Amino acid sequence: MKQSQIFFPTLKEVPTEAQIPSHKLMLRAGLVRQLGAGIFSYLPLGYRIAKKVMNIIREEMDAIGGQEFHLPALNPIEIWEQTGRVEAMGDVLFHIKNREGLVLAPTHEEIITFHARQHIHSYRDLPQIWYQIQTKFRNEPRPKSGVLRGRQFTMKDSYSLDATREGLDASYEKHASAYRNIYSRSGLKFFVVGASSGAMGGSASQEFMVESPYGEDTCAVCDSCGYAANIEVASSALSAAERIADNNSTEEFATPGARSINDLINGYNIPEERCAKSVVYIVDSKPVLILMRGNDELNEAKLQSALKAVNLRPAEAAELLEITGANAGSIGPVGLKTPALIIADNLLRDANGMVSGTNRDGFHIRNIDFNRDFTVSSFHDLRMARAGEQCSNDCGNALRVVNAIEVGHIFKLGTKYSSALGATFLDENGTENPIIMGSYGIGVERIIACFIEQNHDDKGIFWSPAIAPYHVHILGLNIKKSEITREVSEKLAQQCAEAGLEVLYDDRDESPGVKFNDADLLGLPVQVIAGERNIKDGKIELKIRATGERKTVEIDKAIDEIRDILRI
RNA sequence: CGGGGCGUAGCGCAGCCCGGUUAGCGCGCCUGCCUUGGGAGCAGGAGGUCGCGAGUUCGAAUCUCGCCGCCCCGACCA
Numbered sequence: 133m134k135q136s137q138i139f140f141p142t143l144k145e146v147p148t149e150a151q152i153p154s155h156k157l158m159l160r161a162g163l164v165r166q167l168g169a170g171i172f173s174y175l176p177l178g179y180r181i182a183k184k185v186m187n188i189i190r191e192e193m194d195a196i197g198g199q200e201f202h203l204p205a206l207n208p209i210e211i212w213e214q215t216g217r218v219e220a221m222g223d224v225l226f227h228i229k230n231r232e233g234l235v236l237a238p239t240h241e242e243i244i245t246f247h248a249r250q251h252i253h254s255y256r257d258l259p260q261i262w263y264q265i266q267t268k269f270r271n272e273p274r275p276k277s278g279v280l281r282g283r284q285f286t287m288k289d290s291y292s293l294d295a296t297r298e299g300l301d302a303s304y305e306k307h308a309s310a311y312r313n314i315y316s317r318s319g320l321k322f323f324v325v326g327a328s329s330g331a332m333g334g335s336a337s338q339e340f341m342v343e344s345p346y347g348e349d350t351c352a353v354c355d356s357c358g359y360a361a362n363i364e365v366a367s368s369a370l371s372a373a374e375r376i377a378d379n380n381s382t383e384e385f386a387t388p389g390a391r392s393i394n395d396l397i398n399g400y401n402i403p404e405e406r407c408a409k410s411v412v413y414i415v416d417s418k419p420v421l422i423l424m425r426g427n428d429e430l431n432e433a434k435l436q437s438a439l440k441a442v443n444l445r446p447a448e449a450a451e452l453l454e455i456t457g458a459n460a461g462s463i464g465p466v467g468l469k470t471p472a473l474i475i476a477d478n479l480l481r482d483a484n485g486m487v488s489g490t491n492r493d494g495f496h497i498r499n500i501d502f503n504r505d506f507t508v509s510s511f512h513d514l515r516m517a518r519a520g521e522q523c524s525n526d527c528g529n530a531l532r533v534v535n536a537i538e539v540g541h542i543f544k545l546g547t548k549y550s551s552a553l554g555a556t557f558l559d560e561n562g563t564e565n566p567i568i569m570g571s572y573g574i575g576v577e578r579i580i581a582c583f584i585e586q587n588h589d590d591k592g593i594f595w596s597p598a599i600a601p602y603h604v605h606i607l608g609l610n611i612k613k614s615e616i617t618r619e620v621s622e623k624l625a626q627q628c629a630e631a632g633l634e635v636l637y638d639d640r641d642e643s644p645g646v647k648f649n650d651a652d653l654l655g656l657p658v659q660v661i662a663g664e665r666n667i668k669d670g671k672i673e674l675k676i677r678a679t680g681e682r683k684t685v686e687i688d689k690a691i692d693e694i695r696d697i698l699r700i
Numbered sequence: 701c702g703g704g705g706c707g708u709a710g711c712g713c714a715g716c717c718c719g720g721u722u723a724g725c726g727c728g729c730c731u732g733c734c735u736u737g738g739g740a741g742c743a744g745g746a747g748g749u750c751g752c753g754a755g756u757u758c759g760a761a762u763c764u765c766g767c768c769g770c771c772c773c774g775a776c777c778a
Contacts (some may be wrong), residue, residue, distance in 0.1 A: 141710095143711065143728095144711080144712090144727065144739065145711055145712045145726095145727070145728095146711090146712085146758080147711070147712085148706080148713095148770090148771075149770060150771095151771075151772075166770090168769085168770085169769085169770065170773090217778070220778065221778065222776095223701095223776090224776090224777075224778085239778070241778085270777090270778095272776090272777075273701075273773095273775080273776055273777080274772095274773095274775090274776080274777090276771085276772085281777085329714080348777080383714075457756080543778095546701095571778095607737095609736075609737065610736055610737090612736095613736075614736095622731055642739090643735080643736055643737095643738090643739075643740065643741080644736060644737045644738065644739095645736090645738040645739045646738085646739050647737095647738090647739095648737075648738045648739080649739050650739085651740065652738090661737075663737055664737095665737080666737095673737090
């Protein structure tokens with residue numbers, strides 16, 4: 133393809149709206165243009181990349197028996213009402229204004245289930261894997277970070293339909309493996325985390341994550357053994373507070389002005405591990421006092437799952453006083469004004485010699501024995517794992533806590549949607565059962581943006597051959613003046629094409645500097661620099677974009693050399 | 701939805717406080733000359749509802765009010 137003939141508007145300056153590298157480079161390299169907040173047009177080169185990513189996804193989905201659908205974006209609202217998701221999605225769901233009863237599909241569980249209900253009636257019809265690669269609409273309250281969080285985006289969604297739990301497990305595993313292939317083939321460095329099952333009510337769920345400072349999720353990762361978990365469920369290897377020999381009876385002491393654990397540590401010379409921090413939450417309308425060791429931070433997601441709670445929030449100041457008899461800073465498990473459920477972090481199991489508030493402002497109490505002085509109704513892992521703590525897999529490595537971008541999510545749904553919509557089948561015994569479903573998503577734009585985040589420098593992108601818009605960039609230098617350069621460039625372009633390589637040939641009447649910079653910006657894997665001074669010696673220069681490595685080779689050997697570099 | 705910032709040529713910005721020539725600058729664009737291995741040079745030129753609407757004023761890019769849009773932080777994110 134001749135560059136002079138394609139629409140490829142590069143930008144020397146960065147539009148102000150772009151903040152993160154992928155967004156800046158996608159705009160500068162002429163891949164996308166923004167139409168509104170969270171709304172992007174794909175320009176020809178950007179769309180070529182998207183199509184390559186979608187094709188990788190398609191191949192891997194087909195390989196596990198997936199069947200591609202094309203589903204409507206316009207959905208009757210009734211079906212969404214039947215599953216309760218009009219309310220659940222709230223403002224995120226786009227409603228059509230001038231046509232009653234239509235919404236824009238933010239995902240397609242309902243529609244898939246609808247078709248399953250129409251036609252799947254027997255266990256003999258199962259299993260099925262149905263997928264689509266299409267535009268989804270979500271009225272994000274705050275679109276951000278370029279294409280990473282948009283109001284309209286492309287998603288591969290697949291749904292597994294199974295007759296048995298074992299069948300679901302198998303479908304889920306197929307997806308897990310397909311997803312690994314998809315990200316690996318795309319060239320992404322990723323990791324997989326177990327996710328909290330959240331409000332969807334399903335069972336297992338895993339997220340495919342890409343580490344990035346711009347990610348909205350936080351994960352703990354171990355570089356040694358590969359452990360990775362969403363911070364909501366991450367744990368680390370810390371030993372519990374050991375019992376100490378002195379086990380005197382409890383004793384109040386005055387701690388004027390001490391309101392934090394650090395005040396106790398610094399002002400009263402109490403070791404951090406002998407401090408028990410108390411926090412009070414209102415969990416499903418009931419007060420719960422939670423004890424954490426030292427300065428450990430309570431992890432609300434863990435609390436929620438430990439108590440199987442629906443709603444929880446920290447108690448307000450007035451409630452604290454009402455429940456405990458004291459204000460924040462002097463609260464503790466002993467001598468509560470009102471009885472409350474008391475739970476504690478695992479690290480405090482059997483602890484003694486502990487210091488905590490005594491529910492009287494300005495006083496604390498020492499020598500608390502968790503087995504003697506009050507009743508802990510249960511112990512749980514409730515603490516937020518921290519960077520630097522040891523990996524809980526016994527590998528001895530320090531955990532890192534990183535931000536990450538979710539590029540995929542696989543989820544065992546169960547029968548939520550099939551039950552709600554009456555999608556049932558008859559099993560071998562003639563018994564009617566709801567179809568057991570799984571749901572599996574991949575954000576296409578996120579793969580592209582994450583790839584750029586991981587593969588760029590200050591000059592531009594470097595694509596992997598698998599998703600590059602073209603494989604080879606031939607830069608014909610001064611071809612207007614140098615007939616021989618033009619001839620060699622064109623011949624090479626033709627030979628590349630004949631060899632099955634996708635070529636972009638920069639035949640523009642631009643100065644070499646402009647071509648070099650545009651080529652580095654777009655970042656095709658291999659640049660062929662055709663300049664007269666090498667061509668006179670029968671040679672041509674190749675540059676590998678990612679490494680900057682250059683080699684001068686015989687013109688005749690260029691194609692082989694390029695194929696070798698690309699390994700295709 | 702709360703807080704902050706911004707909106708002037710295709711892009712990046714100045715001008716606005718303190719109202720007053722013909723609204724500037726850089727890049728890009730067009731024409732010509734020249735140049736050609738890392739975003740050249742010279743000369744000439746085109747391009748503007750100063751986000752929109754009201755108001756104040758002899759006079760508004762500039763002051764006031766309302767609205768819209770975009771970006772960032774927070775809340776939210778099946």
